[in-house]
Amino acid sequence: MDQLPTKDQIRQWITDHPTQTAKRDIAKAFGIKGGALRIELKRLLKEMEGEGALTRTRRAFREAGTLPPVTILRVTGPDAAGDLFATPLEWEGEGDPPRILMRAAPSDALGAGDRVLARLTAVEGEDHAYDGRLIRKIGSNPLRILGVFRAGSEGGRIVPVDKGQDKEWTVGRDDTDGARDGELVEAEAASKRLGLPRARIVARLGDPTAPRAISLIAIHQHGIPDHFPDAVVAEADAAQPAPMGARTDLRDLPLVTIDPADARDHDDAVFAEADPDPANAGGHVVWVAIADVAHYVRPGSALDREARRRGNSTYFPDRVVPMLPDTLSGDLCSLHEGVDRPCLAVRMVLDADGNKLSHRFVRGMMRSAASLTYGQVQAAQDGTPDDRTAPMMARVIAPLYAASAAAMTARDRRQPLNLDLPERRIELTEEGKVSSVAFRERLDAHKLIEEFMILANVAAAEELIRLRRPLLFRVHEEPSPEKLDALREVAEASGFTLAKGQVLKTAHLNKLLSQAENTDFDELMNLTTLRSMTQAYYHPENFGHFGLALKNYAHFTSPIRRYSDLIVHRALISGHGWGDDGLSGFDTENLGDTAKMISDTERRSMLAERDTNDRYLAAWLSDRIGAEFTGRISGVQRFGLFVKLDETGADGLIPIRSLGHEFFHHDADAHALIGADSGRVLGVGQRVLVRLVEAAPITGGLMLELLEVEGDTLPRSPRRKGRFSPRKPAKMDRKRRVISRKR
Known part of the structure; x- marks a missing residue:
């Protein structure tokens, strides 16, 4: 359209589309492009506002004398017939405000004077102008x-x-x-x-106590949305496979997905080959292709709003709460073997030493040559390929490992933080009960995929910086001085050193971890180093990634399960002019708010997943009350000791009241409890033998009794007559507070 719409056309659009009334929505509806026409549209809207034909609210317009579809109301109370009515809190039209009938359920418990956020529907032929349905009470958000x-x-x-x-x-x-x-x-x-x-x-x-109730508890406890609104499901069900269009054809590349055996979706595929360029002898070409979620989840759609609200998928041992409906996450956006799937892909050139020389992004169409598991690929590389991997050794698997070896060489020079913390895996029966608890095996195949994903994420950040496009960086800041001091104290108490007086680098922390490697303090130093780290988050500004030792880093590789990656994909689409489904005005204007939202939802999911694992572990151990376990003190608080059990990695509490009748002082600086009479030190890192006293699957709590510390039985004082708690001395000998925990 090369001319402005009429005022009547604008009024009709606003009436028909009450949720799409911002200036950019009106411009898009009438095909207005170019600076001159946009300026004229702005002038026309301002003129209509001056005439009283439109009312402006923030960035949107609506027909004068009407209410927006979602507004704040004050309940005025029931009439003689018992019907509940409300009035808008703000009214800018002429005459009396419209009458609103609240279609309230008994559980809404509304009364006169309540302020509510309500969704309105205009009605005709009634004695009221709108029907209102409660969204939530304002200023009344009960615990x-x-x-x-x-x-x-x-x-x-x-x-x-x-x-x-x-x-x-x-x-x-x-x-x-x-x-x-x-x-x-x-x-x-x-x-x-x-x-x-x-x-x-x-x-x-x-x-x-029913099977699979454990994750349900976490879902409700942490407020994780686990039900898709009808509009979201309808949009997903209406989606059709993406057409080829102007996409780059990658279907002849033997891209493969490599995932856990129980993977619920496949959003990344890889391929590598020797670089044919003679100028890069010994170099490699690595392709990373990622599902093109942006094609299906358009800015401002119901799918988009719900994905932003969820922020990410949440994974439990028995279920996943996905960011997107299964029609997309499990089908159209999943890179299934042998079917055409839209993707955003990056071609990266590495030299023989693993340094990235260049990269190039495309919006393409791929066809996965195989859906493989980590175990399959590792077995093939180790010399025992199966029927699926044997034909792929020379063309696919061997080149992947060759490129990975080069990339790992570059990684070793970069020195990212090299934590070694085994990840526990909870296996369930078909009925949802725990069948085993073990630690996940860490294969070279895992490291291969991990390093290729990091390379792709770096390339995405660098590309968007080059294009000067807004994006969400993945930020990880260095530890605070206070946390570093605490780490240094634990290290020194364990016989290790962490140098002072220099700019901290991950190489310094890696040196500390290497000192502890293969000693009794190995796990302790890894765990304490992890706890000294700050929480990674998303931000529109680039503050670098300390843990990975990278200046530029963004999440690009998992748009099925992370909203941050979808924003990065849209930025790439906008930057390269690949379609009209790139960053919207809303995306750009609210980038900071989005970063805060999805950082919060990520933390919410982490807490829910951790609580669920704790509950499953408590359920697993609940029939072993009275059994003895070895472990290590992992935390010290005024109220007791936390112990991480060797067998399962579960954490349990030894209450301070169970440590006999000697009074124990809490030394926060030394991370220890110190006996007032004996001078005994109970501190982080000590090996202990404990007895399981209580396991509560509903809360996930484990209660332990301390039996031995570093092989010595804990002495217990006889109960003093008439005393029910340890004696607190008037003053503690200062020398006892500095006793080494090595004693």
Whole structure:
């Protein structure tokens, strides 16, 4: 369209599309491009606003005398017939504000004076102008409680499942929602009565001990969205396979996916070959192809809004809460073997020493030559290929390992943080019960894929910096001085050194870790170094990645499960002019808010996954009460000691009250408890023998009893008559506070 729409056309568009009324939405609807026409559109909208035909709210317009589809209301109370009405909190039209009938469910519990956020639908032929449906109350966001309901004569009580919360809640007879004794429920805090905390049950979640209930507890406890709105599912179901169009044809490249055997999706594929360029003797060409999620998840769509809200997929031993519906994540966006799939791919050239010489991005169409597992690929490289991998050795697998060896050489020179912390794997039966707990095997095939993904992420960041396009960097800042001092103290107490007075580099930390390697303090130093690190996050500004020892880093390789990667894909699409599904105005204007949101959702998922693993481990150990386990003290607090068990990696608590009748001082600087009478030091890193006293699957808590420390039995004082707690001395000998933990 090479001319402006009429005022009537604009008014009709706003009436028909109440959620697409920003200036850019209007411009897009009428095909207005170019600076001159956009300036004229801005002038026309301002003129209509001056005439009173439109009302402007922030960046959007609406027809004068109307309300936006989502607005804040004040409930005015029921009429004589019992119908509940509301009025808009802000009204800019002429005359009285429109009358709004609240279509409230009994559970909404609305009353006169409540301020609510509501979704409005205009109605005709009624004595009110709109129907309103509650989204949420404003200024009334009650605390949510997840726990086990215990029935009583006057209602009951709720025992929280959070092991960090020991307060119980009372539930009135009319607030139980029919919950049965022992049932897992979700409740919200209500008003107090006689000083007792009260709650109202809002959802019944079933038997807390039933198989697969453990991850459900974490989902509700952490507020992870696990149900897709109808509009989101409808958009996903309507999606069709992407056409070839102007894409680069990569279907002849034998790209393969390499994933865990239980992988739920395949969003990256790789291929490598020797560089045919004689100027790069011994060099390699590496292709990394990533699912083109941006083609299906368009800016501003219902899919996009929901993906941004979720931020990422969350993985549990028995289920995944995906960022995208399965139609996309498990099918159209998944790089299945033998089918055409759209992708964004990067071709990287490495020299013989693994240095990246160049890269080139394309928007292409690929066809996976094979869906392989890490174990398959490693076995093939080790000399025992199966029927699937044997024909691929010379053309695919051997070149991948050759390129990987070069890349790992460059990695060793770069010296990223080299932590060695085994990852535990919880295996479940088909019924959802724990069958085994073991540590994941770390293969060269894992390292191969990991290093190629890092290279691709670096290339994406460098490309967008070159194109001067906004993006979300993956940021990891160096440890704070306080955390470094704490790490240094643990290192010195363990017999190692971490130099002072120099700019910290990952190489310094790697030197510390190498000192501890193959000693009794190996795991301790790895764990303590990890705890000294800051949390990585997303940000529109580039502050570098300390842990990877990289100046430029962005997430590009997992757009099926991370919204950050989708933003990077859109930035590449915009930067290269590959289509109209690149970064939107909203994406660019709200980049900081998006970074904060998805950093928060990532932390939420990490906590939920950790809590779920703790609960599964407690369930696994619950039939071994009284058994003895070896482990190492992993944390010290005023209230007790945390011990990481060797067999499972589970963490348990030794309460300070169980350490006999000697009083123990907490020395926070030394990360130790020190006996007031004996001078015995119980500190981080010491080997211990413990007895399992309690395992609570619902909370994930393990309670332990200390039996031995570094092979010595803990002496216990006889109980003093009339005393129920350890004696606290008036003053502690200063010398005892500096006793080495090596004693």
